[in-house]
Amino acid sequence: MLRILLLLSGVFFCSTSVIIIRSSELPPALVAAYRLLFASILLSPVFFLAWRKHRKTFAATQLKRCLIPAGLLAVHFISWAWGARLTYVANATLIINLTPMVMPFLAHFLIREQVTRREILGTLIALSGVIVLSYGAFRIDPSYLKGNIVCFASMTTFAAYLAYGRINKDFPSIWLYMVPIYAMAALLCFAFSAASLDSLSIVSWREVALMLGMAVLPTTLGHVALNRSLRYFAAQTLAVVNLHQFVFAGILGWIIFSDVPPGSFFLAAALCVSGAVVVVREAARVAAERRRGKP
Template identity: 30%
Template sequence: MLAVSTSAILIRWSDAPPVVAAFYRVLFTTALVAPVALGRHADRLSALSGRDLLAAALTGVALSVHFAAWFESLSWTSVAASVTLVQSHPLFVAVGAWLVLDERVDGRTAVGVVVAVAGMAVMSLGDLLGGGVGAAPLYGNALAAVGGLMTAGYLLAGRSLRQRLPLFPYVAVVYGVAAACLLGFAVASGAPVRGYPAHEWLLFLAMAVGPGVFGHTVLNWALEHVESSLVSVSLLGEPLGSALLALVILSEVPSAATLLGGTVVLVGVAATARARSSGD
């Protein structure tokens, strides 16, 4: 959680366009995990079927949009609001599983979703009244919510593939597709992908090593060894950790609406994650 919580701070420290920072984070993370995937699981990678490759492509596309939207959101809203909303993905997973996979939604899950949505409404109302932190907090919050939605798509699209592939081949393929998409986004937007000073490259590498490898990749590994409910709820520590780091390092004080709404969102997300895990 400490590694994941540093992500927003590292992004804020970077002066590179958000989509470029996202591209290099994912590219460097891919470079770090690929040797293990190719060295230990080359046979599994070469045996991927067309269906598996399609699942990997969809998963990687969703992950790339998640990163592009979330990195951009941090340019417009507070760290606390952005990280809270991007961690709302259990809500979207619950709704997506109901709509796409025809999974049953029980009462506890429904209550969790309603509570979290109410928290989002509180945060948005505060921003509409001018109390938000950032250049355009409502816009930034919307981007962060899109990032959360795309995380849900990433989890749903990769569910079956993850069951058939070990961790490192899975993340190497998905990260690789995401990096290619982010490069396309950067080129299409006209953002320069070369010519950055040394400290920017160090920040890109830090994003890959910290939040990339010791954060999300370790969390993917943890799913094989502990209950998914524990992993899902532990992710809710990221908004708190990031907000505290932003307060201490960036002197960023979230608005009252963000604090109140964010707390309600996290309560709803935790209830949703626990309800879904206990029902599996």
């Protein structure tokens, strides 16, 4: 139960990202850069504490294993904010929530994890909730093709980033994995910002507060909890449960911005919850059989 709560807390804190991005006026690349920079600074004390504890077993080669997920995270953060501004909101929301559709392929080729039929069933039930939410709003418009493609690429990089979190679950401490990723990804985002923007400065203390919020809530509490959960849950299970970001974001938007969700939102939420229950129960069954020594 505690592991489920950890996973759900990660999904909830990640859902606050869209609320803060909506409140910020910074360019997407700078939002990504500063949230990662502030997170790296805030987490540096726990990184050094973990390094002192595990320095005999933590080698420089493990830092090299952070390079690919850091690159994937940087591309995801920048491309998601960019793509969402190039297409309809409904299109972006639908595409970014298609992670469970590509995760089985990534899980097979990168992690060698098999997805059972019941997990596929639960995934389809959960994805039907996303389709219900986006039905009637998703538009096929040639002028928004670029935005759709960027959002799809962003979704794929996020799925691959999660898959690498599963691959690197053997790190002696989650902080020895996440903090180097944040620092490397921050450098990549600042490099991209320097090449594409006229200024790298934050124009107001309000934006500083928002970026600190991004660093603490979705980046530290959210992504760290998700990657920690990958030590206990299969990548497909996490991808399906992560669909509930739109549920939490919809509720937060209702409370903060008075954005009343449509009736389809509640049906979509019920379908996502039902699908997640099927997937989580199947994952628990598979794990129990492995503990008993069954193939």
